[in-house]
Amino acid sequence: MASTLPKSFRQIVAHTLSADFRAATKIVTQDMPTSIEPSQVLVRNVWAGINASDINFTAGRCVVPVDNPFVEFPLPLCFVCQ
Secondary structure (H helix, E strand, O other), X not given: OXXXXXXXXXXXXXXXXXXXXXXXXXXXXXXXXXXXXXXOOXXXXXXXXXXXXXXXXXXXXXXXXXXXXXXOOOEEOXXXXX
């Protein structure tokens, strides 16, 4: 069964470090990718959970190397901090 993709999606991103999770994050609207690679899968989430790594990262308690190119604001959340 074919399905029509929405034109956009909402995502929680961290825009600063703060012990106040609500102050450190915001919900932004992103454009839906128009195509994906053959090795990729597009998954529709109905809701997203916030985990301890998200809260610890936004509070500055998650140790991430300063030279890590992955850490740039705004930073999408719902990831695992190692």
